[in-house]
Amino acid sequence: MVTLAEVAQHAGVSASTVSYVLSGKRSISATTRQRVERSIRELGYHPNAGARALASSRSNIIALMVPLRTDMYVPVMMEIAIAVATTARTHGYDVLLLTGEEGPDAVRRVTGSGLADAMILMDVELDDERLPLLRATDQPSVLIGLPADTSGLTCVDLDFAATGALCVEHLAKLGHRDIAVIGEAPAVYERHTGFAERTLEGLRARARELGLRLLHRPCEGGYDATAVTLARIFDERPGTTGFVVQNEAAVEPLLALLRQQGRAVPEDVSVVAVCPDQVATQASVRLTSVAIPAQEMGRHAVEHLVAKLDGRGSDEVVLIAPELTVRASSGPAPGRP
Amino acid sequence: MVTLAEVAQHAGVSASTVSYVLSGKRSISATTRQRVERSIRELGYHPNAGARALASSRSNIIALMVPLRTDMYVPVMMEIAIAVATTARTHGYDVLLLTGEEGPDAVRRVTGSGLADAMILMDVELDDERLPLLRATDQPSVLIGLPADTSGLTCVDLDFAATGALCVEHLAKLGHRDIAVIGEAPAVYERHTGFAERTLEGLRARARELGLRLLHRPCEGGYDATAVTLARIFDERPGTTGFVVQNEAAVEPLLALLRQQGRAVPEDVSVVAVCPDQVATQASVRLTSVAIPAQEMGRHAVEHLVAKLDGRGSDEVVLIAPELTVRASSGPAPGRP
DNA sequence: GAAAGGAGTCGAAGCGCTTCGACAGCCTAT
DNA sequence: ATAGGCTGTCGAAGCGCTTCGACTCCTTTC
Numbered sequence: 001m002v003t004l005a006e007v008a009q010h011a012g013v014s015a016s017t018v019s020y021v022l023s024g025k026r027s028i029s030a031t032t033r034q035r036v037e038r039s040i041r042e043l044g045y046h047p048n049a050g051a052r053a054l055a056s057s058r059s060n061i062i063a064l065m066v067p068l069r070t071d072m073y074v075p076v077m078m079e080i081a082i083a084v085a086t087t088a089r090t091h092g093y094d095v096l097l098l099t100g101e102e103g104p105d106a107v108r109r110v111t112g113s114g115l116a117d118a119m120i121l122m123d124v125e126l127d128d129e130r131l132p133l134l135r136a137t138d139q140p141s142v143l144i145g146l147p148a149d150t151s152g153l154t155c156v157d158l159d160f161a162a163t164g165a166l167c168v169e170h171l172a173k174l175g176h177r178d179i180a181v182i183g184e185a186p187a188v189y190e191r192h193t194g195f196a197e198r199t200l201e202g203l204r205a206r207a208r209e210l211g212l213r214l215l216h217r218p219c220e221g222g223y224d225a226t227a228v229t230l231a232r233i234f235d236e237r238p239g240t241t242g243f244v245v246q247n248e249a250a251v252e253p254l255l256a257l258l259r260q261q262g263r264a265v266p267e268d269v270s271v272v273a274v275c276p277d278q279v280a281t282q283a284s285v286r287l288t289s290v291a292i293p294a295q296e297m298g299r300h301a302v303e304h305l306v307a308k309l310d311g312r313g314s315d316e317v318v319l320i321a322p323e324l325t326v327r328a329s330s331g332p333a334p335g336r337p
Numbered sequence: 338m339v340t341l342a343e344v345a346q347h348a349g350v351s352a353s354t355v356s357y358v359l360s361g362k363r364s365i366s367a368t369t370r371q372r373v374e375r376s377i378r379e380l381g382y383h384p385n386a387g388a389r390a391l392a393s394s395r396s397n398i399i400a401l402m403v404p405l406r407t408d409m410y411v412p413v414m415m416e417i418a419i420a421v422a423t424t425a426r427t428h429g430y431d432v433l434l435l436t437g438e439e440g441p442d443a444v445r446r447v448t449g450s451g452l453a454d455a456m457i458l459m460d461v462e463l464d465d466e467r468l469p470l471l472r473a474t475d476q477p478s479v480l481i482g483l484p485a486d487t488s489g490l491t492c493v494d495l496d497f498a499a500t501g502a503l504c505v506e507h508l509a510k511l512g513h514r515d516i517a518v519i520g521e522a523p524a525v526y527e528r529h530t531g532f533a534e535r536t537l538e539g540l541r542a543r544a545r546e547l548g549l550r551l552l553h554r555p556c557e558g559g560y561d562a563t564a565v566t567l568a569r570i571f572d573e574r575p576g577t578t579g580f581v582v583q584n585e586a587a588v589e590p591l592l593a594l595l596r597q598q599g600r601a602v603p604e605d606v607s608v609v610a611v612c613p614d615q616v617a618t619q620a621s622v623r624l625t626s627v628a629i630p631a632q633e634m635g636r637h638a639v640e641h642l643v644a645k646l647d648g649r650g651s652d653e654v655v656l657i658a659p660e661l662t663v664r665a666s667s668g669p670a671p672g673r674p
Numbered sequence: 675g676a677a678a679g680g681a682g683t684c685g686a687a688g689c690g691c692t693t694c695g696a697c698a699g700c701c702t703a704t
Numbered sequence: 705a706t707a708g709g710c711t712g713t714c715g716a717a718g719c720g721c722t723t724c725g726a727c728t729c730c731t732t733t734c
Contacts, residue, residue: 001451003690014714019692026693029712046449050396051690053387054719064434068419078415082405085436094452097401097434099422112383114338115431222619249619252589256621259593282559282586284593340720351684356722363723364681388720391689 002045011039022047053114062088062305063116065098065106065130067123073248076276076294077122080144083298084120091306093117107133118305120144124155126192140308142301146194150317154308156300159319160195163290164202166324167244167272170288172210175333176242176270179207180233181216182226182254184247189218199246199274213237221249223256230257241333246274255284266331272324280327288330290322339382348376359384390451399425399642400453402435402443402467404460410585413613413631414459417481420635421457428643430454444470455642457481461492463529477645479638483531487654491645493637496656497532500627501539503661504581504609507625509547512670513579513607516544517570518553519563519591521584526555536583536611550574558586560593567594578670583611592621592666603668609661617664625667627659 008015013032020026021036028036039045053059064084066077085095096116098106100123107130110116117139121130124145134141135152143155171179181203183189184196200216207214215237219229229250233240245251251273255265263269265285273280273289280289300318307313345352350369357363358373365373376382390396401421403414422432433453435443437460444467447453454476458467461482471478472489480492508516518540520526521533537553544551552574556566566587570577582588588610592602600606602622610617610626617626637655644650 001690004692005690015691016693016715017713020713023692026713027711032712044449046446048391048690049450049452050387050390050394051719052692054385054391054689054721055691055693057387057692057719059387061433066419068423074412074415078411081418081434082403082436085434086405086438089436089439095434096398097418097422097432099419099426101423102426109383112381113386115386223621252593253621256589256593256596259597284560284590338720341722342720352721353685353723354683357683360722363683366682369682385720388689389722391691391719392721392723394689394722 002043004047007036007039007043007045010043011036057114059114059117060093061096061116062093062302063096063098063110063119065100065119065121068100075278076292079276079294080122080298083295084302087299087302091302104130104133111137111139118309120301120305123193126194140305142305144297144301152315154304154315155317156297156304157195157319158292158297159322160198161202163274163322164199165206166290166322167274168203168206168210168212170272170324170330171242171270172212174270174330175336178213178237178240179242179244180237180240181214182229182243182245182247182250183216183218185220186218196246203244219247219250221247223253226250226253227257230254241269243269243271245271248275248279251275251279251283265329268334270330272330285329286327288325288327290324293320296320339380341384344373344376344380344382347380348373394451396451396454397430398433398453399430399639400433400435400447400456402437402456402458405437412615413629416613416631417459417635420632421639424636424639428639441467441470448474448476455646457638457642460530463531477642479642481634481638489652491641491652492654493634493641494532494656495629495634496659497535498539500611500659501536502543503627503659504611505540505543505547505549507609507661507667508579508607509549511607511667512673515550515574515577516579516581517574517577518551519566519580519582519584519587520553520555522557523555533583540581556584556587558584560590563587563590564594567591578606580606580608582608585612585616588612588616588620602666605671607667609667622666623664625662625664627661630657633657
């Protein structure tokens with residue numbers, strides 16, 4: 001293993017000079033710099049991460065806590081994780097992958113040991129038990145998701161309330177008066193992860209404003225559960241012509257079931273989904289949808305964190321404005337031009 | 338920040354004693370141990386990761402390199418990643434998340450800097466450019482996937498050749514004589530990631546042995562691409578009654594298309610999938626499938642790695658035996674009991 | 675009853691890096 | 705000419721931990 005000292009000797013300078021060449025924290029003459037850089041290359045030197053962390057009390061690692069559950073919106077999670085890792089690297093950070101399993105203990109362990117300089121938390125619940133710890137420590141953190149009380153925290157999330165409103169508006173403009181919402185699994189609502197509730201509030205508020213009828217039903221996803229949900233919806237509101245789906249696992253089953261029942265999309269019923277674009281474009285009907293901007297969320301989170309680590313940036317809540325893309329699954333309500 | 342020295346002082350022992358209590362590398366009297374443990378608890382001490390890594394030249398971190406592409410079998414990747422993280426924790430390791438983006442440089446960086454003690458690589462290509470580096474370093478590593486030359490490497494993977502054979506056998510036993518394989522996207526074959534080719538070889542070999550006709554077509558996935566692929570298959574082999582699908586994104590479209598064409602599953606055609614159980618059970622027809630044991634692969638990989646780090650264990654290739662679960666998508670070929 | 679060995683503890687020497695203060699040399703402003 | 709201020713470099717002091725050898729008691733063994 002090559003050390004700083006060996007590089008210094010090879011280049012004929014002192015160890016501290018090599019260190020300053022590496023960090024750029026003091027000015028170094030061009031000739032010296034080149035000589036050192038050449039030695040580094042020739043010897044294949046890589047600074048020892050542990051020594052660096054010890055001396056500088058900076059690990060250059062960002063911890064990312066992902067939910068343990070692999071039962072919902074997995075592709076979104078994965079996309080966020082990869083965006084986080086990629087963005088972090090461009091700022092010189094590596095990413096430590098933590099699962100939700102350890103809960104608050106993981107936060108304690110990581111902040112306590114100096115393993116990471118900062119944390120990103122995904123899948124935050126409204127009243128998450130990790131939040132007090134984050135507020136207490138001076139280690140920067142960013143949440144992806146929105147808890148009930150955001151004071152002293154930085155959060156990044158899609159504006160799900162606006163998302164709900166946007167979906168309703170779109171359907172209203174097309175003349176739909178009876179709208180059904182196929183929501184996430186009941187467990188998601190029980191867990192109070194926030195985003196599902198916020199979407200619902202947005203949907204309801206705008207529906208009320210526009211005088212539409214809105215029926216919401218949670219749905220486990222998968223073919224059988226969706227079939228049951230759909231049957232109940234048409235049972236209760238036979239005149240339903242607009243659907244909003246916020247559950248990836250219910251999208252394709254819903255389309256299959258509608259087809260089977262002889263209801264054409266978008267001629268008889270319109271469907272608007274809240275899902276990643278990939279799902280929307282790969283479905284059997286290209287779906288009008290509000291995209292979940294996974295990459296953007298991951299990137300934002302890292303950039304806020306890096307800003308904080310650099311002493312810039314402050315606590316704030318960033319809600320990303322939703323964008324609705326019209327595709328082939330929505331059209332005028334029956335009997336409308 | 339609490340340090341070892343402070344704990345030592347608080348407990349009235351020397352620093353080295355505290356260290357030995359923590360590591361268990363020398364015997365400590367019960368009374369001393371308890372006193373030290375109490376001080377640790379009272380002061381809320383967490384060993385500094387950097388200092389530990391520097392002194393012991395062990396970071397207790399395992400690097401996990403995941404593919405950057407989020408275009409295929411994402412849930413499998415995610416499940417593996419989470420299994421890796423969870424298993425690693427039970428052995429006292431944390432997981433560093435690297436994306437394939439950096440390629441060989443990431444390997445150099447991580448091994449050179451001592452950031453991680455070992456590596457797990459996913460999405461290994463047949464002739465992966467990272468392999469020479471892994472062979473050259475003395476840092477343990479495990480591949481999830483199988484390259485062309487496995488000498489000096491440890492690999493964990495599903496036995497995809499046996500998987501292919503198993504699928505064909507199942508369909509043959511039910512009397513199907515004309516079998517079509519809907520494969521992964523063409524890009525997957527071009528990239529030579531191995532698993533797709535190995536499945537195909539297994540399928541072909543057994544089909545030959547059993548005297549079946551086999552038609553293989555790569556498929557991009559998604560509704561439109563699957564429709565084209567399916568049309569071509571029936572065009573070329575109108576008598577096809579058995580399908581093997583190895584592309585999650587083609588599963589649901591295939592079922593929808595068959596239904597639409599009035600071909601009942603499993604009465605007219607049988608479908609066998611190679612996919613995670615979750616996909617198989619959530620599909621519109623519960624699918625007969627060979628599961629991709631993502632969790633098991635992740636767990637295996639970590640356990641091999643830990644064994645190597647402990648000086649146990651050696652290079653070897655572990656192929657997990659496939660298991661076929663019969664569900665509702667396969668049955669006797671038409672005209673057969 | 676002396677030698678041999680084990681159990682339990684301590685002190686000190688690093689691990690490889692960052693960073694602070696010091697200082698030599700040079701340029702500019704008086 | 706001389707004080708003052710840059711620029712570029714060096715030496716040394718740690719950062720918090722692990723680990724090795726040494727030492728002190730005790731227990732065992734013939």
